Amino acid sequence: MNRFAKHIVIFLLPITCVLGLMEYGMRSVPNDYSYKHSRLDSSISRIRIWSFGSSHGLAGIRPEVFSLPAFNSAHVSQTLPYDAFLFDKYIDRVDALEWVILPISYFTFTDCLEEEYEWWRIKNYCLYYDCPLHRNDIHYRSEIIGNPMPLYQQVGRITRYLISGTDDIRCDSLGFDLHYCRERREPNWYMNGEERVRVNTKDLTRAQHCIMANKHSLEHIIDACAARNVKVLLLTLPVCSTFYSNVDSAQQALVTETCNDLADRYSHVLYLDMLRDERFTEEDFFDADHLVTSGANKLTRILDEYIRLHSLPFNE
Amino acid sequence: MLFNSIEYMLFLPIVFILYWAIDCIDVSESRKVQLQNAYIVLASYIFYGWWDWRFLLLIAFTSLSSWGSGLLIAGARTPKGAKLWMTANIVLNVGILALFKYYDFFAAEFCRMLSIPSDGLLLRVILPVGISFYTFQALSYSIDVYRRRIEPTGDIIAFFAFISFFPQLVAGPIERATNLLPQFQARRTFSYEQGTDGLRQILWGLFKKIVIADTCATYVDQVWSTYSTQSASTLLLAAVLFTFQIYGDFSGYSDIAIGSAKLFGIRLMRNFNNPYFSRDIAEFWRRWHISLTTWFRDYVYIPLGGSRPTVPAHCRHANACRQARIARNTFFIFLVSGIWHGANWTFIAWGAYHALLFLPLILLGRNRKYTNQVAAGRILPSWREAAQIVLTFALVTIGWIIFRAPDIADAWVYTTQICSASLWSVPLIIPGTKRTLLYIGLLLIVEWLQRDRQHALEVIEAGKNRWFRVAFYYLLIVVIIRCAGPEKAFIYFQF
Numbered sequence: 001m002n003r004f005a006k007h008i009v010i011f012l013l014p015i016t017c018v019l020g021l022m023e024y025g026m027r028s029v030p031n032d033y034s035y036k037h038s039r040l041d042s043s044i045s046r047i048r049i050w051s052f053g054s055s056h057g058l059a060g061i062r063p064e065v066f067s068l069p070a071f072n073s074a075h076v077s078q079t080l081p082y083d084a085f086l087f088d089k090y091i092d093r094v095d096a097l098e099w100v101i102l103p104i105s106y107f108t109f110t111d112c113l114e115e116e117y118e119w120w121r122i123k124n125y126c127l128y129y130d131c132p133l134h135r136n137d138i139h140y141r142s143e144i145i146g147n148p149m150p151l152y153q154q155v156g157r158i159t160r161y162l163i164s165g166t167d168d169i170r171c172d173s174l175g176f177d178l179h180y181c182r183e184r185r186e187p188n189w190y191m192n193g194e195e196r197v198r199v200n201t202k203d204l205t206r207a208q209h210c211i212m213a214n215k216h217s218l219e220h221i222i223d224a225c226a227a228r229n230v231k232v233l234l235l236t237l238p239v240c241s242t243f244y245s246n247v248d249s250a251q252q253a254l255v256t257e258t259c260n261d262l263a264d265r266y267s268h269v270l271y272l273d274m275l276r277d278e279r280f281t282e283e284d285f286f287d288a289d290h291l292v293t294s295g296a297n298k299l300t301r302i303l304d305e306y307i308r309l310h311s312l313p314f315n316e
Numbered sequence: 317m318l319f320n321s322i323e324y325m326l327f328l329p330i331v332f333i334l335y336w337a338i339d340c341i342d343v344s345e346s347r348k349v350q351l352q353n354a355y356i357v358l359a360s361y362i363f364y365g366w367w368d369w370r371f372l373l374l375i376a377f378t379s380l381s382s383w384g385s386g387l388l389i390a391g392a393r394t395p396k397g398a399k400l401w402m403t404a405n406i407v408l409n410v411g412i413l414a415l416f417k418y419y420d421f422f423a424a425e426f427c428r429m430l431s432i433p434s435d436g437l438l439l440r441v442i443l444p445v446g447i448s449f450y451t452f453q454a455l456s457y458s459i460d461v462y463r464r465r466i467e468p469t470g471d472i473i474a475f476f477a478f479i480s481f482f483p484q485l486v487a488g489p490i491e492r493a494t495n496l497l498p499q500f501q502a503r504r505t506f507s508y509e510q511g512t513d514g515l516r517q518i519l520w521g522l523f524k525k526i527v528i529a530d531t532c533a534t535y536v537d538q539v540w541s542t543y544s545t546q547s548a549s550t551l552l553l554a555a556v557l558f559t560f561q562i563y564g565d566f567s568g569y570s571d572i573a574i575g576s577a578k579l580f581g582i583r584l585m586r587n588f589n590n591p592y593f594s595r596d597i598a599e600f601w602r603r604w605h606i607s608l609t610t611w612f613r614d615y616v617y618i619p620l621g622g623s624r625p626t627v628p629a630h631c632r633h634a635n636a637c638r639q640a641r642i643a644r645n646t647f648f649i650f651l652v653s654g655i656w657h658g659a660n661w662t663f664i665a666w667g668a669y670h671a672l673l674f675l676p677l678i679l680l681g682r683n684r685k686y687t688n689q690v691a692a693g694r695i696l697p698s699w700r701e702a703a704q705i706v707l708t709f710a711l712v713t714i715g716w717i718i719f720r721a722p723d724i725a726d727a728w729v730y731t732t733q734i735c736s737a738s739l740w741s742v743p744l745i746i747p748g749t750k751r752t753l754l755y756i757g758l759l760l761i762v763e764w765l766q767r768d769r770q771h772a773l774e775v776i777e778a779g780k781n782r783w784f785r786v787a788f789y790y791l792l793i794v795v796i797i798r799c800a801g802p803e804k805a806f807i808y809f810q811f
Binding site: 203 | 322336506508511512515534538541542545746747748786789790793794797798800
């Protein structure tokens, strides 16, 4: 038995040390999540417009274009329960907040991050925002287990950070993702709409639990905003014709009907559906359903104007 | 508690250390055995109760009734009395199984047939994890006592340990009392070789579950959720990946179970023997879920007459009668095997499909043509063997489509959709698909090279290629850690 125990320890020791060091190293490299967390911590009290959402919001809403101080808390594949988590985490410190912008995309109600192939992003909320969800699941508590990046790339990332200080931050200081620029755009960028729709179309019956969870989170944010006299703008961002011409009508109806219903029921909720907005041309897009930086500037200017028009207190 | 969970990674070493610590207590050997058995029962009940403690009563009841029936069968004064006790135990346990597993299905189907509402008739009870496994294990004991293959035991703790032994409690292998019970009645000693062999087998089981099954599942689930819009090539790839998913899932579980048992000085029976290297369907069934197949063979098929049924004296065409009875027995056994997996027409259809594949072989007397290992003594198979393996694999894959489908109509549409022009298009590739195919290649290479061993990482000569082996184990650990996603339950838990 002693020999058995000794050999197990000798066998496990090197791999435990290597993996432990890698975990520490990976967490040390700054990324969008840790950066936004620190930015929010330092500037949250000044924010008057606060936007959330997935990559659509991340690439489409540029806080620096607003005439009011704003911050973009969107992350790739972020679903409404994680919007609600971030909202709850900081809301008591956002004293000047006037507007919350919630991008509602084609897949917003039908996606559950836990069930998508980007489930691994949950670990970023756990590690960098101290999210209490999935507290006991190690897969959401570890970079080397949770990160889909191959191990050799993880080693490369740590090494680059240690040698040249290269970090993994893609957003600006107000949370807008600078990655969706014209130079990075692929040829025929607007043509992948059908594929993007297919990937994001769900069987509504099977997705009922996701729809319920997302609606619950959305109503939670709306109620909390009402208590603080904060207006909520539900926004469906513009997409390419290759995208909107292929959407499943029932899934799209779920988005529009739910948002219209909320706008009708709550006086502080507004719904702006820009899915087929003709002011946006192919040149404004990074791909079929993400805006390029110039498109984001255009959209944010429109939103700024819209907010200015609707900025009277909602009870007047 | 799942084998691929962090809880189990902590549970196993704790139980292991305390189990062998009991062996160091200064008491008589028989007392040590009793204490270790009691400890195994406690640990197993914690293991099972982690999922749902309410069903512990059910396991305890099944154990108690089978243990009691064993004593009553042996104590019966007449063979008729013994048979009565055995039958009573079978009816009781199969009744519980039927109530939990099949009642709702048959009640709903019955109501559907009569076009009456079923809501008032359905029980909607949760299916206790592993009920089919431990019920069959308990039944085998009372039948074996009746057949005088084993003496009934008066040691209730050893018997409870035999039924509830946690490594094989929820998904097998379905052990026989003749193999497992004597091990709980004898002193166990720790063996370094057995312990390390167990760890190697656990490692390979985790590889099969986490790296093969769970990564295949990502693709398979995505394709099945939208299969009507997918190309034929994508459907075919998903069908092949599901073939590996279910193998990795179930044989991975069995490897972890057998490996874990070895750490406690217990040897469980082999459950899989490289089924996808089979040259025909009969060989496949000798290598797939061996513990269930042999259970049905010994307790259902042979009592029915098996492949040598008695022909009634009044039958004019004895050979035709014999063939008809063989066909009946074969069909029956495959249908029962199908429905054992669950209350759904797809499982019944899957059993019937395999019966149709198996029947020609048994009627022509060719069902035992391949009993040796393929390409024995050679590195590569012959062209003929390779073609046979591919053909058998293809037939099995079609069967898995039926098995995986939500209902028969879906299985039909899925299969017919594969036979379309888009079969030659490039299949859908999602992130991780190429890596999954690479891992499957690794699985096939290792299992092929080690096909004459008890498991893929079994070592015959400990000193040979030591550093290479250690490096390979590290590689497996790294790959397992990298592929570990949110815990996915084993497919066979639902059965």
